Amino acid sequence: xxxFKSKSRAADKSDKIGRILVxxxxxxxxxxxxxxxxxxxxxxxxxxxxxFVGLENFALYLxxxxxxxxxxxxxxxxxxxxxxxxxxxxxxxxxxxxxxIPFKGLFRVVSLIPLLSPxxxxxxxxxYWFGNQGIFKEMLLGHSIYGPIGIIxxxxxxxxxxxxxxxxxxxxxxxxxxxxxxxALKASKLRTFFTVTIPGAKYGIISTTFVVFILxxxxxxxxxxxxxxxxxxxxxxxxxxxxxxNFQMGAVISIVxxxxxxxxxxxxxxxxxxxxSQLTSRxxxxxPKPHRLxxxxxxxxxxxxxxxxxxxxxxxxxxxxxxxxxxxxxxTLKHYNFEVAGLGWDSFFNSVRMSLYAAFFGTIxxxxxxxxxxxxxxxxxxxxxxxxxxxxxxxxPGIVLGLAYIFxxxxxxxxLNFIYATMAILVINTVVHFYTVSxxxxxxxxxxxxxxxxxxxxxxxxxxxxMFFRVTLPVCLPTVFDIFIYLFCxxxxxxxxVIFLYSYDTTLASVSSIHxxxxxxxxGAAAMAMLIVYISFLVRGIHTIISTFLLKRTQAWRNx
Amino acid sequence: xxxxxxYLSIENLSKSFGKFLxxxxxxxxxxxxxxxxxxxxxxxxxxTLLRCIAGLEVQSSGTIIQNSEIISDLPTSQRxxxxxxxSYALFPNLSCFHNIAYGLENLGWEKQDITKRVxxxxxxxxxxxxxxxxxxxxxxxxxxxxxxxxxxxxxxNLLLLDEPLSALDAKxxxxxxxxxxxxxxxxxxxxxxxxHDQEEALSIADRIFxxxxxxxxxxxxPEDIYANSSNPFVANFIGMTNFIEGxxxxxxxxxxxxxxxxxxxxxxxxxxxxxIAARPEYVQLAEKNSSNTFVGRVVDVEFLGSFLRIxxxxxxxxxxxxxxxxxxxxxxxxxxxxxxxLNFTLSPNHLNVYECDN
Numbered sequence: 001x002x003x004f005k006s007k008s009r010a011a012d013k014s015d016k017i018g019r020i021l022v023x024x025x026x027x028x029x030x031x032x033x034x035x036x037x038x039x040x041x042x043x044x045x046x047x048x049x050x051x052f053v054g055l056e057n058f059a060l061y062l063x064x065x066x067x068x069x070x071x072x073x074x075x076x077x078x079x080x081x082x083x084x085x086x087x088x089x090x091x092x093x094x095x096x097x098x099x100x101i102p103f104k105g106l107f108r109v110v111s112l113i114p115l116l117s118p119x120x121x122x123x124x125x126x127x128y129w130f131g132n133q134g135i136f137k138e139m140l141l142g143h144s145i146y147g148p149i150g151i152i153x154x155x156x157x158x159x160x161x162x163x164x165x166x167x168x169x170x171x172x173x174x175x176x177x178x179x180x181x182x183x184a185l186k187a188s189k190l191r192t193f194f195t196v197t198i199p200g201a202k203y204g205i206i207s208t209t210f211v212v213f214i215l216x217x218x219x220x221x222x223x224x225x226x227x228x229x230x231x232x233x234x235x236x237x238x239x240x241x242x243x244x245x246n247f248q249m250g251a252v253i254s255i256v257x258x259x260x261x262x263x264x265x266x267x268x269x270x271x272x273x274x275x276x277s278q279l280t281s282r283x284x285x286x287x288p289k290p291h292r293l294x295x296x297x298x299x300x301x302x303x304x305x306x307x308x309x310x311x312x313x314x315x316x317x318x319x320x321x322x323x324x325x326x327x328x329x330x331x332t333l334k335h336y337n338f339e340v341a342g343l344g345w346d347s348f349f350n351s352v353r354m355s356l357y358a359a360f361f362g363t364i365x366x367x368x369x370x371x372x373x374x375x376x377x378x379x380x381x382x383x384x385x386x387x388x389x390x391x392x393x394x395x396x397p398g399i400v401l402g403l404a405y406i407f408x409x410x411x412x413x414x415x416l417n418f419i420y421a422t423m424a425i426l427v428i429n430t431v432v433h434f435y436t437v438s439x440x441x442x443x444x445x446x447x448x449x450x451x452x453x454x455x456x457x458x459x460x461x462x463x464x465x466x467m468f469f470r471v472t473l474p475v476c477l478p479t480v481f482d483i484f485i486y487l488f489c490x491x492x493x494x495x496x497x498v499i500f501l502y503s504y505d506t507t508l509a510s511v512s513s514i515h516x517x518x519x520x521x522x523x524g525a526a527a528m529a530m531l532i533v534y535i536s537f538l539v540r541g542i543h544t545i546i547s548t549f550l551l552k553r554t555q556a557w558r559n560x
Numbered sequence: 561x562x563x564x565x566x567y568l569s570i571e572n573l574s575k576s577f578g579k580f581l582x583x584x585x586x587x588x589x590x591x592x593x594x595x596x597x598x599x600x601x602x603x604x605x606x607x608t609l610l611r612c613i614a615g616l617e618v619q620s621s622g623t624i625i626q627n628s629e630i631i632s633d634l635p636t637s638q639r640x641x642x643x644x645x646x647s648y649a650l651f652p653n654l655s656c657f658h659n660i661a662y663g664l665e666n667l668g669w670e671k672q673d674i675t676k677r678v679x680x681x682x683x684x685x686x687x688x689x690x691x692x693x694x695x696x697x698x699x700x701x702x703x704x705x706x707x708x709x710x711x712x713x714x715x716x717n718l719l720l721l722d723e724p725l726s727a728l729d730a731k732x733x734x735x736x737x738x739x740x741x742x743x744x745x746x747x748x749x750x751x752x753x754x755x756h757d758q759e760e761a762l763s764i765a766d767r768i769f770x771x772x773x774x775x776x777x778x779x780x781x782p783e784d785i786y787a788n789s790s791n792p793f794v795a796n797f798i799g800m801t802n803f804i805e806g807x808x809x810x811x812x813x814x815x816x817x818x819x820x821x822x823x824x825x826x827x828x829x830x831x832x833x834x835x836i837a838a839r840p841e842y843v844q845l846a847e848k849n850s851s852n853t854f855v856g857r858v859v860d861v862e863f864l865g866s867f868l869r870i871x872x873x874x875x876x877x878x879x880x881x882x883x884x885x886x887x888x889x890x891x892x893x894x895x896x897x898x899x900x901x902l903n904f905t906l907s908p909n910h911l912n913v914y915e916c917d918n
Binding site for chain 2: 012013014015450452453455456457458459460461462463466470471474475554555556557558
């Protein structure tokens, strides 16, 4: 299969451990990513009795106009949301990076708040604002919020921080010399904006477009809560699988969902590669100069966005506290009993536990995996395969991964069948789903380490695993902390990955929120969603305190 | 020298990366206590050779024997050496003290023994005050000395230096090269250094191995390889050389452009095409009609401080100017101007003759 060069050297103990670990990682990736996807694909080509029928299910899918229409619905909402988010995000990033407005730090924090809430929170808040009993229902001029309008508005809210992060980075890299050259050539401010700023951020804009498109195209929570009768691919999968027990059609739609996502992912990777080469000759950092009109206008804009973020959060919280919207607005905590779902607070604590496990084990697994890929000496071809597989999860929609897990782990003759319907499968699914971003930041941190550390260590007779704990890990600690909190927040808020995988004992907060909404208890859903926001805030706060303390001790060498 | 048993022997060592042959049947003997340099242009295989000795690369074939023991199949961690890399590879999160103590701690030394040893090493490299500092607080030269102290902390019997001076400023480099030499004199540690800087190699090494395309082109003392380069590559790489093409007439003269150059006896057959190598400092400006004298027209004069470099257009070197170096004494420069015709002599004692490749 793979060619191993026969090496006459007796391998070091460190080499042996490294090689064993590489195989362990390959095995893990196969069991928890490749084989489940394979199971999904083979399911899509079987009939209900499990007999292979080729592409018959796909033909059936194309003949079903209601199903096929969802594909265009998904495309439409993703397309419109992407355009809106890229424009809004660019303007916001521009205000933060290229102007002299005050309160930049505050605006940055505010813009990242949606990351701490589940995507459904925005949908719930919108129901309170514009729903059948919403305050501003009339503003929609007779259109219903349940449908594309609601999906797009909620999607814009929750994908905004993702867009902002990429756009800010690309604008922060703008080269001051180009602005000086443009000034020297007597170009107007507007002309400079279109000839220097926009082209400089070109790749950032392209990348944002792909990322936001994938997020909205594959999202499940928002269309589930506010989509009404407007079906999209992700909700179709859910309905086929949970509502109609038609697993084959669920698998077919999953593949229909997977292909555009893979395509967008591939295009994004391609454009990122070209960007990397552009950044090498980067030199002088651009420092903006005050410009009254521009700064004042953008300050108003940022305040507006901030207000919208708080209006969303505030409405969700308010809705969770009032007795009976909109007739009895006196406050109560009764919606926090979560009686409708019949589980009380269990699902909330399950979510916290699941997120802590995912963050803890995920961080360890991802960091060691990145280290192996980046610094091991032997088995180059195997490490390349590992690297390739580690990038895959980014392209795979959560709901597709979740469905793939059911097909694979629910098979009777699968020796891994025992993890089905346990906490473990939720943790594994979550780690795999959010693997790529963490993996890439770990790789970036590890790449900065001198390539000869391992050689020096071996020459001093210190095994590499000892050096890993003495040098590699302490030096990369800030990144390790970032990965932990990234995994935690995503595990708390994720819906699509785990919607098929929880059992009665392992319900999760985000899933409960959806079920509460499904059963008409919107206030309960809002209460649960807000709990997720608060716990994310809390854990992030604790994380900041601990990491500041620990980093002060371990990173003293940096600040000298 | 012939009586001493060599400490490190490399026998028929080859290493290929895919189709690229990085080391081609290399044979080397290094004596105990010697300071040797592997010298060559980038890509010549010198670093690969060093890494093979360290076990960081695995040879494709051949044997390495250190202290009468075959080590070529041992992993890095079981070989006896200390190494300093071009980047120094100091651990950024450990203080100088802990960088140096790194290897000792793993050997299970007592705390006070470690402290004693590290202090000893710090004073040896002259950085006793810097014990608690982090590498990023030190200058390049200081970092290099800490890396050196770390490399010898566990008292290895062989020190490997991979371009240790390349990352430094020119002045610091010259200074540290002197320090390295003193260091070696004091400790008597067998040392192998890789460098592409011929001046560095000439000034520091007991013996130099000049390498090109994975082969050892010549080995010997610095004086020896400079004065008696055994092939045109070495003659050209070490110092500066004029190459004059000609054809053997008889055993003490060579025909060049219908003229004759007298040389000391050589072993090439009559009619062989050869290259004569003449160092610029041995090109004498002379009166007319002495033997081995030729005429050249001055096309350029470079003032280089202690000497003057004169470029001469001459019929015996039609492709490029012949270069003659003259010490700057007695206001010599005033007597040379572009366009002048000068007579110059090639002294037969200082000419080397090589057979032409093609």
